[in-house]
Amino acid sequence: MARRAMADMGEGIAYGDKVVLQPHDDELGMLLGRSAAESCPGNQRLNWKLNALVSANARYCAVKIVGSNACNHALGLPRSQSQLILYDKLTMTPLAQFDGTAVSARRTGAYASIAVDLLLAHRERLSICLYGAGPIADCVVDDLHAHHAHRVNRIHVCSRRPSSAQAFAAAAAARTGLDVRSGDDDPGHVDLVITATNAGSPIVPVDRLHPDVAVLHLGGDELPVSFIEQVLARGSVICDDVASVCHRNSQSLPLYFSRQNLRLSDLGGLFRIRSLHDRTLRHGAVLARPALMTCVGLPVLDLYLAQWLYEQGAAAAGTAPTTPPLPPDRA
Known part of the structure; x- marks a missing residue:
């Protein structure tokens, strides 16, 4: 739907x-x-x-x-x-x-498989790093299992509270049969980073955001400024709806502009920022890396x-x- x-x-x-x-x-x-x-x-x-x-x-x-x-x-x-x-x-x-x-x-979790379809269609196997261990993260795992279970190699869960990440990973693995892990071990090179927290400042390490990464941003202000600048300069930036992301101004991408007294919607054309419902994204478009999809959840x-x-x-x-x-x- x-x-x-x-x-x-x-x-x-x-x-x-x-x-x-x-x-x-x-x-x-x-x-x-x-x-x-x-x-x-x-x-x-x-x-x-x-x-x-x-x-x-x-x-x-x-x-x-x-x-x-x-x-x-x-x-x-x-x-x-x-x-x-x-x-x-x-x-x-x-x-x-x-x-x-x-x-x-459920509707927020559905963005996960959409991001895979759009940003990682060419990857046969996927390694994923998921920030968050709440209800949205649960739905993200369920959505990936429903649409791409055969392609998911591993989901590594990160949370402010290690005990929450451990409980979440155990429950998600038992529910879906996917390889869902937690802990302090570094997941290494991942294909997709998903943020699903309410963080008020960046929590994703810069070294996890390598030049070929795809990021699905569902939360707050989790991404470092250096990554936002990198993806604007040479990557691909997509919003579920540019005007809505700009208006709500609650996530790393629009905040990057507003903190400079600028507006995402005014500069979207300059940086080729597109909405998810843009027709140009429907026909196997090849998207430059790194890629960032920011979604606020549309009515x-x-x-x-x-x-x-x-x-x-x-x-x-x-x-x-x-x-x-x-x-x-x-x-």
Whole structure:
């Protein structure tokens, strides 16, 4: 469904937008009685905001509401929680409601196999380094297993907490049968680096970002400036949507520009930065290395997963979804 969503975006069939309400960081002290620095785990973005993601395609619309705060971990709560509602496009009647947190993780994980299809189609065997050991990382491994299990040689997991990486690797290996490892051993030369953390400063070592590497960036500000400059100078840069990545300004690529009082979207043409739904990427395009794919998670992907869940449920129940007929004078 993620691939269909991207194709439909390229055709103008599907579209979406996001609205963000972000309180000021100093307001946190009034609610908690202590600062964000005292409450939020080290090297993480506070990411304190309420988001509304709206989207539409030929038949349906969707709205996802997401609330997040990295300080939630100190309160024994998940960092983010969300609800996703699917609507009939014609009548704007609500059709179904889902746990948007689970759907979001799945749609974000789907970028992994898309990145392999686009950036590593020529590699028969793949070695992967995955930064993160949370729900998104789980979905990344599941997506790679579903689409490229026969090509994955090894997945090496890195996390701020070694115990989390070890538990994650053991569970992922048992679940999928893939060679998923953790620990302090250096994975050496890897074909693909995937970041799926909430890091607020670079955590990927420069020596892991060799000239032929492909990087899928799903998290925060994990990549060093030197790599961003290298990939802009001679590599390939792709966003799931350039305008959305620029607007959210939460990841290493857009932050590289904004910290210089520049905008990614204004300079995208100069650096040949393309969106994932760009038609030029669909026909076996040869992409220069190193390659960077930065994805923020588009509202349209939530819509298509909600559509699939709704239609699968309706089919199982024997009640195929239908659009109400138009009045006689408008039929």
